[in-house]
Amino acid sequence: MSRSRDLILARVRAALAGVPDVEIPRAYRGPSETPPETPSATPSETQGEIRLFEERLRDYRAVVHVVAEAAVPERVARSLAERGARRVAVPGGFPAAWPAAARAELVADEPPLTAADLDALDGVLTTCAVAVADTGTIVLDAGPGQGRRALSLVPDYHLCVVRAGQIVAGVPDAVARLDPVRPLTWISGPSATSDIELNRVEGVHGPRTLEVLIVT
Amino acid sequence: MRVALFVTCVNDTLFPGTGRAVVTLLRRLGVDVEFPRGQTCCGQMHANTGYRDEAVRLARRSVAVLRGYDAVVVPSGSCAAMIREQYPKLAGPSGPFADAVDRVVAVTYELTEFLVDVLGVTDVGASFPHRVTYHPTCHSLRGIHLGDRPLTLLRQVKGLDLVPLPGAEECCGFGGTFALKNADVSAAMCADKVRAVLDTGAEVLCAADNSCLMHIGGMLARQNSGVRVMHLAEILGAAEPAGAAGRPVSAR
Amino acid sequence: MRSGERGERPVSAASVTFLGMPATRPFPRNAARAVRDSQLRFNLRKATRTIRARRASVVAEVPDWAALRDAGRAIKEHTLRNLDRYLLQLEEAVTAAGGHVHWAADAAEANEIVAGLVKATGETEVVKVKSMATQEIGLNEALLEYGITAYETDLAELIVQLGDDRPSHIVVPAIHRNRAEIREIFAGRMAGWGRPAPEDLTDDPAALAEAARLHLRERFLKTKVAISGANFAVAETGTLVVLESEGNGRMCLTLPTTLISVVGIEKVLPSWRDLEVFLQLLPRSSTGERMNPYTSMWTGATEGQEFHLVLLDNGRTRVLADEVGRQALRCIRCSACLNVCPVYERTGGHAYGSVYPGPIGAILTPQLRGMSSELDRSLPYASSLCGACYDVCPVAIDIPSVLVDLRARSPHPWPERAGMAAAGWVLRRSGRLARMQRIGGRLRNLAPRRLPGPLAAWTDTRDLPEIPPESFRDWWDRTDGGRR
Numbered sequence: 029m030s031r032s033r034d035l036i037l038a039r040v041r042a043a044l045a046g047v048p049d050v051e052i053p054r055a056y057r058g059p060s061e062t063p064p065e066t067p068s069a070t071p072s073e074t075q076g077e078i079r080l081f082e083e084r085l086r087d088y089r090a091v092v093h094v095v096a097e098a099a100v101p102e103r104v105a106r107s108l109a110e111r112g113a114r115r116v117a118v119p120g121g122f123p124a125a126w127p128a129a130a131r132a133e134l135v136a137d138e139p140p141l142t143a144a145d146l147d148a149l150d151g152v153l154t155t156c157a158v159a160v161a162d163t164g165t166i167v168l169d170a171g172p173g174q175g176r177r178a179l180s181l182v183p184d185y186h187l188c189v190v191r192a193g194q195i196v197a198g199v200p201d202a203v204a205r206l207d208p209v210r211p212l213t214w215i216s217g218p219s220a221t222s223d224i225e226l227n228r229v230e231g232v233h234g235p236r237t238l239e240v241l242i243v244t
Numbered sequence: 245m246r247v248a249l250f251v252t253c254v255n256d257t258l259f260p261g262t263g264r265a266v267v268t269l270l271r272r273l274g275v276d277v278e279f280p281r282g283q284t285c286c287g288q289m290h291a292n293t294g295y296r297d298e299a300v301r302l303a304r305r306s307v308a309v310l311r312g313y314d315a316v317v318v319p320s321g322s323c324a325a326m327i328r329e330q331y332p333k334l335a336g337p338s339g340p341f342a343d344a345v346d347r348v349v350a351v352t353y354e355l356t357e358f359l360v361d362v363l364g365v366t367d368v369g370a371s372f373p374h375r376v377t378y379h380p381t382c383h384s385l386r387g388i389h390l391g392d393r394p395l396t397l398l399r400q401v402k403g404l405d406l407v408p409l410p411g412a413e414e415c416c417g418f419g420g421t422f423a424l425k426n427a428d429v430s431a432a433m434c435a436d437k438v439r440a441v442l443d444t445g446a447e448v449l450c451a452a453d454n455s456c457l458m459h460i461g462g463m464l465a466r467q468n469s470g471v472r473v474m475h476l477a478e479i480l481g482a483a484e485p486a487g488a489a490g491r492p493v494s495a496r
Numbered sequence: 497m498r499s500g501e502r503g504e505r506p507v508s509a510a511s512v513t514f515l516g517m518p519a520t521r522p523f524p525r526n527a528a529r530a531v532r533d534s535q536l537r538f539n540l541r542k543a544t545r546t547i548r549a550r551r552a553s554v555v556a557e558v559p560d561w562a563a564l565r566d567a568g569r570a571i572k573e574h575t576l577r578n579l580d581r582y583l584l585q586l587e588e589a590v591t592a593a594g595g596h597v598h599w600a601a602d603a604a605e606a607n608e609i610v611a612g613l614v615k616a617t618g619e620t621e622v623v624k625v626k627s628m629a630t631q632e633i634g635l636n637e638a639l640l641e642y643g644i645t646a647y648e649t650d651l652a653e654l655i656v657q658l659g660d661d662r663p664s665h666i667v668v669p670a671i672h673r674n675r676a677e678i679r680e681i682f683a684g685r686m687a688g689w690g691r692p693a694p695e696d697l698t699d700d701p702a703a704l705a706e707a708a709r710l711h712l713r714e715r716f717l718k719t720k721v722a723i724s725g726a727n728f729a730v731a732e733t734g735t736l737v738v739l740e741s742e743g744n745g746r747m748c749l750t751l752p753t754t755l756i757s758v759v760g761i762e763k764v765l766p767s768w769r770d771l772e773v774f775l776q777l778l779p780r781s782s783t784g785e786r787m788n789p790y791t792s793m794w795t796g797a798t799e800g801q802e803f804h805l806v807l808l809d810n811g812r813t814r815v816l817a818d819e820v821g822r823q824a825l826r827c828i829r830c831s832a833c834l835n836v837c838p839v840y841e842r843t844g845g846h847a848y849g850s851v852y853p854g855p856i857g858a859i860l861t862p863q864l865r866g867m868s869s870e871l872d873r874s875l876p877y878a879s880s881l882c883g884a885c886y887d888v889c890p891v892a893i894d895i896p897s898v899l900v901d902l903r904a905r906s907p908h909p910w911p912e913r914a915g916m917a918a919a920g921w922v923l924r925r926s927g928r929l930a931r932m933q934r935i936g937g938r939l940r941n942l943a944p945r946r947l948p949g950p951l952a953a954w955t956d957t958r959d960l961p962e963i964p965p966e967s968f969r970d971w972w973d974r975t976d977g978g979r980r
Contacts, residue, residue: 234743
């Protein structure tokens with residue numbers, strides 16, 4: 029095995045002898061100087077990003093609601109009821125007040141649920157680490173309220189609560205904020221495929237319904 | 245200003261009318277164009293088919309013939325692209341040949357570039373009362389980026405009814421020896437181009453390259469489609485209503 | 497089975513690189529058959545035109561696309577220039593994060609490593625995330641010889657696997673199939689691989705996707721070993737990145753207890769920050785989406801999983817040594833060049849005889865596999881050099897230039913050599929050209945309507961132009977440039 033390691037490295041070095049290096053021009057839009065949740069971001073900028081995020085999510089046929097903090101419990105309860113979800117997973121660290129009004133049974137991932145257990149659930153509630161307006165993406169990093177990766181994958185319904193302050197403008201902003209050591213899942217709409225005649229069709233193996241609550 | 249016409253071997257041999265039209269057009273615009281007698285071929289066929297040594301010989305010869313002029317006008321997007329894009333690669337990074345290439349490349353213009361950028365003309369005083377569609381050949385479009393220059397010139401031609409060609413940016417399938425080496429794919433591509441041309445209802449298809457026109461026109465003729473092909477220069481060179489201009493619809 | 501490709505083989509630079517398909521007939525012959533297949537032509541035309549329009553629209557809305565493309569090109573170029581350093585850095589970071597790193601010089605060695613790792617788990621079934629690297633090395637067939645069954649989970653790969661077919665596109669391997677054909681395959685073949693298709697399966701894409709979901713659900717939940725590739729591997733952090741759409745990737749990357757990723761050595765990126773460029777370039781170029789539905793990123797052994805990274809050479813270092821051709825290693829497998837290619841649109845992927853079809857395949861396959869077969873020698877000519885591929889390439893690979901360079905290095909058939917030599921001889925002197933033109937002009941009325949030999953390829957479908965009685969240069973001389 030190490031023989032091939034040495035061989036490959038030797039081949040690489042032989043191939044590169046005398047080849048000049050290049051500069052990397054980064055003239056593209058990088059991360060914004062001021063993250064939106066800092067006081068220097070103007071409310072109108074934040075409003076614009078929320079609107080764009082909402083629009084982009086809808087493009088993927090995700091269900092979106094923009095609600096005030098105080099209205100979250102009622103909205104969560106309604107969404108679960110409309111979905112007919114009776115048993116939903118709630119990861120550790122998910123704000124306790126948010127699902128408080130729901131009629132559904134809240135299932136903790138402690139001890140860890142088996143894959144079959146997850147498959148038997150009606151849905152999952154999570155928060156997120158960061159959201160990208162430009163691409164309509166939410167990113168989960170297994171932090172508080174997000175759980176391990178399987179939790180937001182196996183159940184067919186995913187309700188994600190995003191705080192307005194977590195929404196960033198573009199992909200570079202998100203990359204700058206994320207910690208690569210954590211397992212990361214970037215989610216842009218419900219599960220989909222373009223494999224049949226290159227048309228996007230929603231719904232294959234991941235959650236077929238993605239509902240996003242944007243908390244202002 | 246000493247201006248050389250690099251007429252290209254295809255035009256010289258098969259489509260002399262295009263060369264004559266360029267001369268007529270440039271004289272009308274006050275340019276006394278010269279024809280350097282030693283010129284033959286830019287070497288594109290050899291280069292693109294994998295005969296680099298012969299291509300280098302022809303490139304050296306062309307550069308030697310064309311150096312010293314203030315401008316070189318080429319009535320072919322493809323041959324202009326060959327000189328500008330490939331000659332520097334064939335010449336390598338440095339040396340006397342590379343220097344000579346640099347000087348020739350700097351003053352080499354496809355015809356419409358010369359008209360619009362150097363002479364600053366968009367109305368060349370032409371009259372051509374026919375329904376025309378324009379095919380931007382690949383090397384004109386993506387090689388030397390002619391952009392809107394040909395259309396800008398055509399729009400100023402008196403009496404000309406310019407109709408857009410659907411899927412204009414798609415290759416016609418000529419590709420030099422590709423038309424022989426992959427004849428089936430080439431013909432399939434040409435069939436789609438021909439269909440698009442016929443859909444426009446135009447009576448004339450024009451382009452900045454006679455090689456592509458020879459290919460598309462060859463299929464139009466084989467089908468007795470009644471559409472003729474003309475080099476852009478022949479339309480821009482036409483001063484009088486010229487109903488009979490252009491090549492015959494059928495070769496025989 | 498391709499047993500001849502494996503077994504006791506010394507690892508050497510001269511070994512034949514295996515690319516997932518046997519090299520057979522030359523491209524023009526494959527293409528001639530393909531262009532006459534009306535179903536194939538219809539399917540490809542519809543699919544490539546759909547995706548072209550989508551790509552164009554999502555690229556147009558990015559104001560700094562050109563700058564992103566330039567950065568993408570340069571990051572890849574810089575990475576390749578320092579590939580040894582970044583591979584070692586990647587190895588160190590993955591190892592520090594609890595992963596195991598293996599190095600495979602060629603396909604046979606990669607297959608042996610993976611089979612050994614699977615066998616060590618005691619399992620005989622694995623689930624797979626769509627991956628070009630494992631296609632390229634023929635991993636599924638190799639595993640079968642070790643008694644291990646690999647289940648493809650990507651919808652298009654599933655269609656190909658169930659249909660006993662070959663992939664014809666990098667991102668959408670079943671692009672040559674339409675919905676009705678897919679329905680037939682699912683209805684007829686699913687039962688042989690697991691849960692049968694629903695009795696009342698229609699050809700509605702949503703119904704087909706649902707059938708795939710049901711067919712694979714249980715397999716995802718119970719399989720203990722998964723095999724993937726990766727779109728990117730970040731040297732700085734040891735992070736691997738997989739972009740996908742359906743969630744089958746997440747299933748494979750998340751649920752099994754052992755994960756084995758086979759990754760080409762050119763997939764490495766220097767820094768975490770570089771993802772800000774490629775996560776914009778890839779989805780928009782590939783499926784024409786602002787972002788693909790799911791992207792997974794993990795670093796080393798994650799959430800209790802055992803993780804193995806197999807770094808694959810398989811001819812890549814040979815490509816790296818080529819001054820012009822090495823830019824092909826910048827490729828991020830987006831398929832934009834396939835989707836825009838007028839040749840690919842009319843022939844489909846199978847004609848290229850490689851898991852890498854289309855323009856990128858035409859430059860990658862002959863470099864990886866060499867040009868010893870007729871097919872591989874024909875691939876650099878499978879292009880009209882129209883340049884559409886270069887325009888859409890998100891890392892600015894100048895495919896036409898590499899094609900021309902490969903053509904210059906491939907041996908040519910003798911009739912062509914003779915013809916080119918004769919043409920060269922004539923064109924080397926303007927006097928010779930003038931004489932030939934005069935002879936042609938004199939004999940113009942004798943020119944046949946149909947040409948003989950290889951030139952018949954022209955006159956089979958196209959008329960010849962009329963030969964003029966007088967060349968331009970003779971007109972110039974006779975009239976003093978029109979002044980007389």
